Amino acid sequence: MKTDSFDVLVIGGGPAGLCACAELSRCGIKVLLVDEGPVLGGQLVKQTHKFFGSREHYAGVRGIEIPDKLQEEIDEKLITVYSSSTVVGIYPPNNNVLIYRDQKKVEEHSFKYIIIATGASENMILFENNDLPGIYGAGAVQTLMNQYGIIPGKNMLMVGAGNIGLIVSYQLLQAGCRVKKLIEAAPSIGGYLVHASKIIRMGIPVQTSTTILKAIGTEKVEGAITVKLDENWNQIEGTEEEIEVDTICLSVGLAPSYKLAVHAGCKQIFIRELGGMIPWRNSSQETSVNGIYIAGDACGVEEASSAMIEGRLAGLNIAKCMKRLSEKACNEKIDDNLISLDKLRSGPFGERIVEGIRKLEGKSYE
Amino acid sequence: MDRIKNHPILDFEKNEKITISFEGREIECFRGETIVSALSVAGITTLRENVKTHRPQGLFCAIGKCSSCLMEVNGVPNVRTCIVLVEDGMTVRRQNGKGVLHED
Numbered sequence: 327m328k329t330d331s332f333d334v335l336v337i338g339g340g341p342a343g344l345c346a347c348a349e350l351s352r353c354g355i356k357v358l359l360v361d362e363g364p365v366l367g368g369q370l371v372k373q374t375h376k377f378f379g380s381r382e383h384y385a386g387v388r389g390i391e392i393p394d395k396l397q398e399e400i401d402e403k404l405i406t407v408y409s410s411s412t413v414v415g416i417y418p419p420n421n422n423v424l425i426y427r428d429q430k431k432v433e434e435h436s437f438k439y440i441i442i443a444t445g446a447s448e449n450m451i452l453f454e455n456n457d458l459p460g461i462y463g464a465g466a467v468q469t470l471m472n473q474y475g476i477i478p479g480k481n482m483l484m485v486g487a488g489n490i491g492l493i494v495s496y497q498l499l500q501a502g503c504r505v506k507k508l509i510e511a512a513p514s515i516g517g518y519l520v521h522a523s524k525i526i527r528m529g530i531p532v533q534t535s536t537t538i539l540k541a542i543g544t545e546k547v548e549g550a551i552t553v554k555l556d557e558n559w560n561q562i563e564g565t566e567e568e569i570e571v572d573t574i575c576l577s578v579g580l581a582p583s584y585k586l587a588v589h590a591g592c593k594q595i596f597i598r599e600l601g602g603m604i605p606w607r608n609s610s611q612e613t614s615v616n617g618i619y620i621a622g623d624a625c626g627v628e629e630a631s632s633a634m635i636e637g638r639l640a641g642l643n644i645a646k647c648m649k650r651l652s653e654k655a656c657n658e659k660i661d662d663n664l665i666s667l668d669k670l671r672s673g674p675f676g677e678r679i680v681e682g683i684r685k686l687e688g689k690s691y692e
Numbered sequence: 693m694d695r696i697k698n699h700p701i702l703d704f705e706k707n708e709k710i711t712i713s714f715e716g717r718e719i720e721c722f723r724g725e726t727i728v729s730a731l732s733v734a735g736i737t738t739l740r741e742n743v744k745t746h747r748p749q750g751l752f753c754a755i756g757k758c759s760s761c762l763m764e765v766n767g768v769p770n771v772r773t774c775i776v777l778v779e780d781g782m783t784v785r786r787q788n789g790k791g792v793l794h795e796d
Contacts, residue, residue: 362755363756363775364726364775374701388701390702410775410776410777412756429771429776447753447757447758448752448753448757448758457745457749458747458748458750459737459738459739459748459750460737460750461750461752462752462754463752463753463758465753465754465755466752466754466755466774469754469755469774470693470729470751470754472702474704474725475696475702475704476693476694476695476729476732476733477693477694477695477696478732479693500699500700500701501696501699502694502696502697502698545737545748546737546748546750583757
């Protein structure tokens with residue numbers, strides 16, 4: 327067992343984790359930040375589009391520029407980073423933690439406070455041959471093209487017309503890939519109109535009330551069969567259409583990635599609006615296990631902007647417990663962030679999240 | 693898959709050229725990219741065989757969460773090749789099933 331000089335462990339160096347580090351280091355708190363990826367920033371490192379909202383929420387800034395801005399806020403002397411490393415277990419009540427450092431050796435540490443900011447993972451949908459090579463999650467497509475500079479395919483079928491499906495379709499055109507068709511099972515496009523108009527203008531055919539029935543191919547994708555859906559989401563016989571593509575991109579939503587919280591014994595509840603099963607938390611972002619906090623997509627799928635504020639809230643609430651800042655100063659900062667979060671969720675697209683949070687606050691985990 | 697030549701927003705700086713081996717075949721790639729990105733450019737899409745169905749499996753999530761890209765790297769099985777960077781002289785093999793643990 328290592329005797330640790332760190333006060334807090336932050337798991338995940340995406341928007342939530344980096345913001346938590348910023349607030350903690352500002353209060354003079356020493357942090358160990360563990361991240362699985364080779365570079366910090368989480369999914370921001372591949373978001374080439376400009377953010378919406380107000381200036382305090384980085385509106386007009388491209389996602390790829392945000393990690394550097396956040397790291398500027400962090401006092402490097404107070405934060406130790408283990409990148410390409412994985413937290414593989416949390417054992418309360420002393421919060422002993424196993425870290426697979428550099429994917430090579432296991433280290434054991436213990437922490438009074440832990441912030442879980444592990445993000446989300448992509449959903450899969452059911453269709454024949456959905457495991458064929460050449461079928462990627464939308465995030466994987468973004469990683470290949472925007473992080474590593476690779477065109478993920480020549481001809482693509484995009485499944486899902488939420489914001490991610492729309493944005494990634496546009497980014498595929500920028501990278502030199504042909505998006506042959508975008509299909510959406512719902513009767514209307516789910517994402518912002520501004521993104522939808524952009525890709526329709528670029529000539530990508532969008533078909534709503536349509537889903538994928540089958541991927542064609544044996545070693546890899548050679549095509550796909552789509553089918554129309556009626557108002558009850560049943561497939562309409564005779565509307566099958568074959569399309570020749572070498573890649574299928576699934577943009578069908580995300581689910582919170584919170585296995586570590588379950589391992590630590592954090593109680594879970596089901597809230598559909600926040601992405602299904604999630605660890606229970608209070609408005610301080612603390613879970614049912616003493617000292618373990620959670621922030622960002624890991625506790626409810628939302629947006630990078632709200633993940634950042636939740637990360638700050640988790641950091642500030644720990645600073646308050648550690649009495650590193652006067653209670654008054656802490657409370658003022660916490661209130662500012664809560665107001666900012668409310669503002670972010672006040673638009674029509676925030677309604678679902680607000681409803682989810684209302685359910686969460688009304689429920690105890692017992 | 694090809695590398696992007698021109699992009700309206702992004703610049704892709706090329707690092708030092710290095711070589712890895714895939715199933716005995718030499719593959720040129722660049723320091724700083726993942727094993728999967730190097731394999732993709734070389735046209736390799738099947739990364740392993742499914743444990744139960746023995747069907748070919750390729751990249752899916754690219755952020756180390758889904759296990760679809762587990763391969764044997766330098767003799768070690770179950771390496772998530774989507775988040776591990778290439779190193780000069782690295783040996784990469786397709787993994788069948790759960791892979792085999794080699795004694796040191």
